[in-house]
Amino acid sequence: MAIQENTPVVIIGAGVAGLTLATFLKVAGITCIVLERRDRSYVQTRQRAGVVDARNVQMFERWSLADRLLGGPVAQTIDYRTDGVSRVFEISKEDAVEGRFCTQQMLVNNLLRVLVDEMGADVRFSVTDVTIRNEAGVAPQVAYADANGLHELTCVHIAGCDADRGVSRASIPAGILTTIIHDFGYAWLAALVEAPVAAHPIMGISEHGFVGQLPRGPHRSRYYLQCSLDDQLSDWPDQRLWDEIRLRTGDAGLTNSAVLERELVPLRSVVHVPIQHGQLFLAGDAAHLFPPTGAKGMNLALFDVDMLAQALISAVRDDDLAPLAAYTDTVMPHVWRYQEFSSWMTNTMHDAGDSTLHGTFCQKTARARLDALFDVPAAARIHSEYLRGMA
Template structure:
């Protein structure tokens, strides 16, 4: 690419890692790198206010809580009381409590809205002297296959800037520039459409005591806490449905019916949208000096709460791989990053797929037929009555089921502060 005089004069600086995106994945990557004594810069196209208010996942699984704890970050970035570990499955109005207690010792999962985690990670990273640049427009990645990639962007005042680095962490989600920059033919996308739609509703209404998943002939529904006075609801609907077809009265009527709760307290609905349940895995998760982290590499169906937690797992592996390369001159983790991440990605995809099919097939047999409905009901019955089935479910929910890749856990802990990151 030929550069003109103006481009040659644009301000430039350098760092070890440029992180694209200031969501949970990017902020975790940058925070762990800072803990390892490695300099980095985060570029985020949105304003700080917009980033801080994006509402998504609400569960930090046990494995991720222990990961933050092992890096010495849990106290700063995780608030609130630990979850009691119970989920309620309500089948045709009958309640069944299922625990995620797998018998292990240590900190437990947290019911913790994503926007609060992002706010805490942002504040901690900046207080630690981190470099976070909001409103970075027109981001472009160059020379990713070389030894010193460059990242160009435009500041809020219109100034063009260039950063030279050793690594780029693509943490900018499914529609970001990072994955789009990779040349055609390098990545393989494995996609699955569940053929199911969800109406998701955010309301200022009393949250449930614990996560609630409901199955009935009227369709799937769920109720989750998103704060002390806020709830997130989900209603199964056709994938092509429009939010406008679900006025407030219809939403509350459907929720009371499917949740088997005639006394459900309504509240002002602040957001509603329809999305299609889908799963995608892109592999490999690296190209040259670019490493994809979180949603930039994979999307998982929401059931099971694995999306954000997979991103946190990727961030942990990437930060340790960079640490080992920079401080130990050991590139084993960098070369194996994609393989190690994808082992857990496929593991969690399978769990999420299992839970998605089970809860939807068990309710409305018009989509999958009475035979699949019978199979799904049998799986639920086994979960509620078999100690071994419940234990397996608990291990999958906590994220502690996974047999670690021994190679991924060699070497010392973080160089600057904290103890060695926990295993998978």
């Protein structure tokens, strides 16, 4: 016999999107239950890309949570390195708000501390067999199993924050969603290494392909190297990895360090429309995917849950369903602006490198676009606004 419970909101997924949404609802006095298939230790230690941009610093300030959740130094520079020559781009700002190099892992740990340990929110880890009932005329229900047996949660609204392969979007009947996909035709090898960023985060181009280096805490960083979609991890032993990093950064004196993990990431954009069905609302990677070049995946997820939290509060507390009904229309313009920027970054950084990719013409025009960031004030200002999430 299943354990029966009632709650206004069920959130599926305890990543950045699910935990942030739950925190906003908790601050507003809205009860919710968060379900997560992994245990807490895994959620706290898994590595994910992303830093909090200025727009979302403002968002956390508006919710009176910035000081409790956002650590790390201000992120204000990028080394756009061309054939080994560094050019440091300084992100300009017309207000006092700055992005933070608060990584996704740092934010998740801060959210768990504030939401679970300090606020006492109901986050349930290690759940299995999650199913969703979301039919017209019937109260929504989420069922799951854990070490204590079967559970059935009857609710009013469901937030699907369980990433690209979760059960939330998969529960929507066929024919409801339109899925728009763009494949860029290449992949990144992402390698977490035991070495910090020496100066500025790097986005490097050369005839040998793209290379990037971003910090992952005070002692580690993650390198990204352009590679073929056909590559296997076995094609990238440690020595080849470090040889290619030295070649593409132009830093012949760089020494090898421990490689802690590596994965292959095909670069693609995916948008699902609409991002709601019945009383189920999708957020983050369950609704859209971005190529990592623009660092917008986590930040768009935070925008989603900001909009969704406000809509859920209006529905639960004020009995105003209009913001929920408009959720897809509210979020989609922002999704496409972020997709455009991510596509610009991806095409520019890869076309500007290896001329065999799309030809010499594309290489030269892409390099001209990068030059404009340093030579044309208007181009630098617009680029800064996209990086800050203010465009």
